[in-house]
Amino acid sequence: MQTYTLTDALNKHSEVFDKAAIEPVLLTKQSQPSHVIMSAKSYEKLINRLKELEDMVLVQTAEAALSQSKMVGTEVFTSTMMQLAETGFQEWNDPEEDIYK
Template structure:
């Protein structure tokens, strides 16, 4: 199965700029939503860093359940 080549950013930008204004607005809203979601996920990741500490990983200690 042959893969489709990925268009360059410049080509994508040119295609986007040809869209009608209503489509541009919808696309912009979708991109903003995606960026907000990614930003929130990164913030959450920072907030939960302490859960990655080995001493905080008490539920994986087999001695507790034997």
């Protein structure tokens, strides 16, 4: 990456833009980076790559969450629910609550 001071960029603007067409150009103000100039094509490639990396991170996060989750089968679920119903609703055992008599 080529670096120019802001003053050099003003004096050599044609050269700066020619370089920016090939690769990003860093502009500095008092030796501190302040701006980057790049072509629209380079910017588009940068943004597309950023989106790809974000998608990869999301996929990795989802895969990690899935691998750490526990899947419960229907038999285990039904058995657990029946146990909860039997212990949670003791009034079902009262003779006056028997709807099948």
